[in-house]
Amino acid sequence: MNTALSWIKAYVPELSCTDQEYCDAMTLSGTKVEGYERKDKNLEKIVIGQITKIEKHPDADKLIICQVDIGSETIQIVTGAPNVKEGDKVPVVLDGGKVAGSAHSDGPLPEDGISIKAGKLRGVPSNGMMCSIEELGSNRDMYPEAPEYGIYIFPQDAEVGADAVEALSLHDTVFEYEITSNRVDCYSVLGIAREAAATFDKPFAAPVVEIKNETGNVNDFISVEVQDKDLCTRYCGRVVTNIKIAPSPEWMQRRLAASGIRPINNLVDITNYVMEEYGQPMHAYDLDTIAGHKIIVRRAKDGDEFQTLDGQIRKLDSEVLMICDAEKEIGIAGIMGGENSKITDDVKTVLFEAATFNGANIRKSAKRIGLRTEASGKFEKGLDPRNAKEAIDRACQLIEELGCGEVIRGMADEGAPLAPLREIPFEPERINKLLGTDVPAEDMLKIFEKLELVYKKDENVLVIPSFRQDLAGFADIAEEVARFFGYDKIPTTLPSGEATTGKLPFKLRIEQKARDIAEYCGFSQGMTYSFESPKVFDKLLLPQDDMHRQTVTIANPLGEDFSVMRTTSLNGILTSLATNYNRRNKDVRLYELGNIYLPHQVPVTELPDERMQFTLGMYGEGDFFTMKGVIEEFFTSIGMTKPAQYDPNAGKPFLHPGRQALIRYENQAVGFLGELHPQVADNYNIGTRVYVAVLDMPEVVKFATFDRKYTGIAKYPAVTRDISMVVPKNILVGQIEAMIAQRGGKILESYKLFDIYEGEQIKEGFKSVAYSISFRAKDRTLEEGDVSSAMKKILNGLESMGIELRQ
């Protein structure tokens, strides 16, 4: 909402402050000023001059020499403007003055304006400049009387020597406000003026609405029937006859222009003016186009079509409210009038409509029809039915004052009965208790008085004016006190009362550990979107019946690429790796902690299972076992000290079939890792080997613990035996280790692979594997017998697997 300060001051005459003071104070009392713009910025030393004589320039065909009377003296100005003649009154910038813009540029105004100096044009002295409306920083939309090309010409009654900027009402500042959605009343000049009056503690002077000469009876011109009162809370209609279309007066044009509204003619300008002033949109119909001189407000029928006054055909349905006459639909209520009742310059009699509608209905209709207008934007906030009458009367007053027509007596007034004014108990102690303040009750009442809340002492209630629809209960009243007492004056304290323990839940502590370990291992944290394209599943080679294709699907996504909630975290990390690969970043390691969303059923009827995934991905330096190392470091760090099992039959189609493993801990699957399938790497345009790992954190967290127990440092020596084996290729070292662990008994301390070899010296289909096995007892030095019996068990076990022992 943009409004000239001069318009606000019209209702708060005693308001006197700088622009910045106004901006700060209004923002602190809740009417946020987004910014402001001085209309006279860079307009210096500009007066009204009268051209007394024009001569041709001796050396230039397109230039003329003007003698200009500026009151105190007559100065000579050379100009190329085509539109001036002797006797014209024009804005003149004197030597050393400034204008805001250039006549020859449509671009933004220069920050410091353009300085004007006396000089010579083609040898002839010129001591100033006559200027156009564009040079004064404005344009013909705002000043329609200005000529298309050339110098602005003042009316003949303009005073020579007077301030030209003043004469154009440019000594003004336009403020832009951000109005919160609850303050419908502040989408109007009066609403903001009322706030300004309360903020600066100055009297508020609302316009006095009075129509001097009313004739006839409205009922002889129009009858109104509201059939759907649930959607139309009030319909006010007034009639004006003998319409004389003409330009509106300058003061009205200027105020509209400052608000960003282009002046058109008196009738249109009045409706726009009242819409700005009262926040009530109005519509004007040519009464002669209204069949049966009857207005019916009712719902449209499904499938109806209607041509709005912009010429477009609109499809309607039974939830769209229509304004109709006795025969046909003539407007979409609150959104746009119809082509068939459009007003022309020949209009004789006008029906003014000021109505209020169900805001939510207007909002939804505008959305369905695809037509959001200035009017619907206001109606959808739910307007005050009482304000509608005040606004329509104000419009009729202006019609009369501007000589635009004759006002017919009376108003057609239909709709739901007006709700009684709301009453809210006055609870000063509770207000102070909520705010942490000590504001005396009398001071609160003074604030309410400024806001036009009436205090009924005997009932101890506040009567809320109808325009303050946002004031519904105790907390709203407390806010009014806070706003005008001053948010800045409320003390700052810290909550007292029962002490509470600050804490991070266990799950989040595990995630913190995951971040620490990943980073120690060289992985940087990425973040990717939770939604992605369903095409991801094809990229990851998931079969058509794969359960990951069952997704939580967004009904109104930003596009197919963001349409399903991810059921696997891989796409995010792979896309990020691809970005890095494409940008030629070397040796990239990324991790992410983010949810996947697994639906319990499709279509979704309950909230999905959100599972935190710890996802790692890398290319460049490192391999499968680097990744495996990260997993094991993480497990150790969260107390998962038993050996994890790696099952090569992970069955992940997106991984290299010979280089993937399901990770189990205590026989529970907790994740997987592997090298990316080369086809998938191709699908992501990554031209190198990629390794990924995903841990399903809800499963991991079950095994995690931060408990640690000291087990002592071994006092007795260890005994180590090395064994060397020839092992059938299909046996995994994991199986050998499982056998060692199973047969080693209590004294088995550790085992370590120290050599693995396939090749020339080893027969086809076998590999050579060597382990170093350590035994130790806590309470004694081991004897040869202990070790050899344990070794015997181990060796027997290994032999039973088809493993040959090498001597």
Added chain:
Amino acid sequence: MKEKLEQIKKEALEQIGNAGALDALNDVRVNFLGKKGALTAVLKSMKDVAPEDRPKVGQLVNEAREEIEKALESAKTKMEQIIREQKMKAEVIDVTLPAKKNSVGHRHPNTIALEEVERIFIGMGYEVVEGPEVEKDYYNFEALNIPADHPAKDEQDTFYVNGDILLRTQTSPVQARVMEQGKLPIRMIAPGRVFRADEVDATHSPSFHQIEGLVVDKNITFSDLKGTLAEFAKELFGEDTKVKFRPHHFPFTEPSAEVDVSCFKCKGAGCRFCKGSGWIEILGCGMVHPHVFEMCGIDPKEYTGFAFGIGLERISLLKYEIDDMRLLYENDIRFLKQF
């Protein structure tokens, strides 16, 4: 005998003095003190000494031995010192050669900012809680005093799964979920992902993060809210940070406020960073709306509370001077490495 001992001693000390290397010193030790050494030979010849003189001679031999040993020891120490000096001289390195680094990974700027915020509030006794990202319409809107027809529902450009289920547009539903459990008092923050149907550009993302805060107890006041957030801002942005509360509107708090902090770049003087105002908007807050309490089964006459919502990206973009939000979700390693 005495002269002989003196002679041996003299010779030994002379040889020690001349020894140029540790080996030579060792030779001296062997030659004089070893099994076949000169001094040992004297001891061996004790049998030729008159028995009454033996103790005396023994003492003289021991004195000589001690003196030689001492001389040997000090010569050895000196020599070792010289050798060490020489060795170190040869070992001089160019300390300006590049460091050998462990390539430690880097934390996402959002997480760094979040951990800062969590640290501050945990210190003030807040518990960190989580709520679902795919949420019920009821918790995201209705329980927060945003009924079905409320315009705020449209303003937030919600992604819907169906009529009842949506992607949460704010972390505020966690408030309602925690209050509903009825365990009072409450001091919590709820960080997490939220979603709004905004097209991706330098300042918008359809997926971003918020941190919700909620305190409910008897006697919680607006002044407590002011004090708490002032503390928070000082901790996060520096001790001399000023805080400004401006009235605002949120459906689930009343009174409500937006909070600006004094620009930490220009200290409030006005710069490009704060668009000349000297202030930067960082969060929205207010006193929990009595209606919200009622819907969660808490008596608003007995309990009061405050809530606040912080945009995490807003904090990380500001704090780390990141000029394009898209960088946060691209995961270019050259970006991440800067944090």
